[in-house]
Amino acid sequence: MKSSSKPIQEDDSSCEETVVPSQQCEVRQHEETEENSPSKVVEEKIQRINTEHYEEQEILLNQQKHIQELKQTLSTTKAGMRLLQKKYQEDFFHLGNHVNGLAHAATGYKRVLEENRKLYNLVQDLKGNIRVYCRVRPFLPGEPTALSTVEHIDEGTITIRVPSKYGKEGHKPFMFNKVFGPSAAQEEVFSDMQPLVRSVLDGYNVCIFAYGQTGSGKTFTMIRNNSQNGINVPEASLMPVSTTDDVIQLMDLGHMNRAVSSTAMNDRSSRSHSCVTVHVQGRDLTSGTIIHGSMHLVDLAGSERVDKSEVTGDRLKEAQHINKSLSALGDVISSLSQKTSHVPYRNSKLTQLLQDSLAKTLMFVHISPEADTLGEAISTLKFAERVGSVELGAARVNKDNSEVKELKEQIINLKMALARKGNGNDAQPTSLPHTPERVSRRRSLETPSVRPKLPNIGNAPSNLRQPFSDTASSRRHTLDLHELMRRRQSLNANEEDRESKSGEWIDKQDLEVQSVTDNESDEGVASDCSDSDLLWRLNVQVNVPRVANKQSSENPKPRKVQTRTTKLSETRSLIPSLIPAPSKRTPNTVNSQPQQRVTRDGKRRLSLGK
Numbered sequence: 001m002k003s004s005s006k007p008i009q010e011d012d013s014s015c016e017e018t019v020v021p022s023q024q025c026e027v028r029q030h031e032e033t034e035e036n037s038p039s040k041v042v043e044e045k046i047q048r049i050n051t052e053h054y055e056e057q058e059i060l061l062n063q064q065k066h067i068q069e070l071k072q073t074l075s076t077t078k079a080g081m082r083l084l085q086k087k088y089q090e091d092f093f094h095l096g097n098h099v100n101g102l103a104h105a106a107t108g109y110k111r112v113l114e115e116n117r118k119l120y121n122l123v124q125d126l127k128g129n130i131r132v133y134c135r136v137r138p139f140l141p142g143e144p145t146a147l148s149t150v151e152h153i154d155e156g157t158i159t160i161r162v163p164s165k166y167g168k169e170g171h172k173p174f175m176f177n178k179v180f181g182p183s184a185a186q187e188e189v190f191s192d193m194q195p196l197v198r199s200v201l202d203g204y205n206v207c208i209f210a211y212g213q214t215g216s217g218k219t220f221t222m223i224r225n226n227s228q229n230g231i232n233v234p235e236a237s238l239m240p241v242s243t244t245d246d247v248i249q250l251m252d253l254g255h256m257n258r259a260v261s262s263t264a265m266n267d268r269s270s271r272s273h274s275c276v277t278v279h280v281q282g283r284d285l286t287s288g289t290i291i292h293g294s295m296h297l298v299d300l301a302g303s304e305r306v307d308k309s310e311v312t313g314d315r316l317k318e319a320q321h322i323n324k325s326l327s328a329l330g331d332v333i334s335s336l337s338q339k340t341s342h343v344p345y346r347n348s349k350l351t352q353l354l355q356d357s358l359a360k361t362l363m364f365v366h367i368s369p370e371a372d373t374l375g376e377a378i379s380t381l382k383f384a385e386r387v388g389s390v391e392l393g394a395a396r397v398n399k400d401n402s403e404v405k406e407l408k409e410q411i412i413n414l415k416m417a418l419a420r421k422g423n424g425n426d427a428q429p430t431s432l433p434h435t436p437e438r439v440s441r442r443r444s445l446e447t448p449s450v451r452p453k454l455p456n457i458g459n460a461p462s463n464l465r466q467p468f469s470d471t472a473s474s475r476r477h478t479l480d481l482h483e484l485m486r487r488r489q490s491l492n493a494n495e496e497d498r499e500s501k502s503g504e505w506i507d508k509q510d511l512e513v514q515s516v517t518d519n520e521s522d523e524g525v526a527s528d529c530s531d532s533d534l535l536w537r538l539n540v541q542v543n544v545p546r547v548a549n550k551q552s553s554e555n556p557k558p559r560k561v562q563t564r565t566t567k568l569s570e571t572r573s574l575i576p577s578l579i580p581a582p583s584k585r586t587p588n589t590v591n592s593q594p595q596q597r598v599t600r601d602g603k604r605r606l607s608l609g610k
């Protein structure tokens with residue numbers, strides 16, 4: 001193709017270059033045409049095709065070569081990839097192993113941490129430390145959730161965000177046995193308390209109290225929701241034992257009778273401490289030892305400074321009373337921590353109530369997250385840390401050994417003798433020898449399991465109370481509180497008829513609900529456990545406050561002591577016939593006046609930790 005076009009171009013150029021007449025040019029063209037004969041053209045074509053073929057061959061060869069090279073590269077790459085894949089697989093395998101190892105280690109670490117915590121708590125228990133749990137309330141609906149006072153929460157540490165004057169870096173850590181954040185569920189909180197609650201059934205005295213400023217969530221922790229009395233608290237129960245619901249019902253009962261009024265801090269501020277006491281008593285089947293334990297559940301009134309609540313008049317006096325008892329609690333705690341020889345338990349009704357159970361105490365300290373409560377939160381946490389450092393010595397099981405039992409029996413005999421004397425019966429039980437029958441009869445007095453109807457209380461034969469049946473003598477009892485509540489309601493319905501009613505007994509389990517606002521004129525607390533209370537404590541007892549607080553929040557009135565003891569009819573009617581009424585302890589004259597703490601500026605200290 002190329003060769004054929006070229007001569008034509010040459011011809012054209014020659015034609016252009018030489019200026020010849022048109023005829024001459026035509027002649028030359030003719031001559032050239034002759035030269036381009038068909039054979040020549042074919043030849044040239046073949047040559048051209050060959051050349052082209054040769055070139056294509058060359059290209060093909062080149063391409064094949066490239067393909068070969070590419071194949072080579074591909075297989076090398078493939079081999080490399082396979083190698084890499086293998087390596088990655090190995091790496092992944094190792095990584096997996098490593099991660100597994102880490103996960104295992106983390107689980108182990110968690111387990112060790114948990115064990116450490118348990119051991120730490122055990123050591124604390126052995127030393128008799130007051131256990132302190134801290135709980136942070138979440139922001140409430142409608143509250144500005146700007147910045148929480150809480151910076152960080154770890155298992156047992158809570159770090160509070162503070163202005164720099166409080167700490168170098170603007171935060172301050174506090175350590176407790178456990179810290180529950182705002183999202184902690186009730187179940188989580190209660191599951192940690194189970195061992196403590198169970199120890200009541202093993203014969204220990206236990207006290208669980210909720211401390212914190214108004215509105216910080218004390219009642220939320222201590223009781224469940226009760227729409228009846230309009231208290232907006234959650235559906236949950238304090239105690240994970242079978243008696244939970246019953247005890248909670250009692251707490252509700254106490255709460256219903258509790259003084260509440262609105263303050264600057266809370267629309268329904270509790271203006272009194274609410275205490276529920278559960279006494280459990282049973283006999284160890286193997287040794288025959290009588291074991292009794294008690295549990296105080298105390299929902300304290302708000303611990304804030306009086307001026308914070310902005311109350312005046314009667315409310316102010318009430319607030320001062322509240323803080324006086326909290327102050328007395330603070331005094332008890334500080335004298336326990338300083339191990340002074342005298343602990344001023346008698347300075348307040350609250351501390352008298354807690355005296356027998358402080359050896360196994362759990363304090364729930366509550367704080368609110370709002371920034372404007374920072375000051376209260378810090379003083380609350382400081383107080384709680386101090387409480388946590390108090391060593392009370394190991395708690396002891398309330399076992400009556402044979403000597404104590406014998407002495408108690410003698411006391412019972414004496415009481416019976418006195419009672420008979422009062423009835424004109426001159427029997428002299430104390431002078432009787434301790435025959436086995438007598439001892440067994442006296443024991444039967446201690447441990448009634450059948451609940452007899454008592455026809456004539458004054459002449460009730462002493463063997464009316466039966467010994468524990470096998471089931472009844474089990475160390476763990478379920479409180480028959482439904483019955484108790486039913487009776488409580490019927491008591492309310494017809495208080496006047498109480499005296500004449502007879503009923504059944506509930507053995508060895510006493511329950512008390514009290515609303516306490518301390519007052520110098522208060523007499524001994526109902527749960528006071530003196531020896532003379534032995535028979536008295538065999539009966540069901542519900543102490544409810546004489547409530548000024550039917551007083552509504554609109555018309556609240558200050559109260560003195562609002563504790564009334566309501567005994568079931570059979571309790572009332574039986575006891576006086578057999579024994580004298582339970583004696584109330586005479587207040588300790590040495591320390592009958594509450595201590596008034598004076599601060600440096602000369603003002604009386606009104607609240608704890610301030």
Ligand SMILES: Nc1ncnc2c1ncn2[C@@H]1O[C@H](COP(=O)(O)OP(=O)(O)OP(=O)(O)O)[C@@H](O)[C@H]1O
Nearest residue numbers: 137214215216217218219220232233266269270302
């Ligand atoms: N952990 C919590 N989760 C959700 N809401 C809570 C929590 N703790 C408290 N609250 C809510 O905060 C409000 C105040 O709580 P609560 O009444 O228990 O405080 P308080 O400390 O008992 O107050 P007061 O001293 O006045 O009796 C209630 O509406 C309660 O439902």
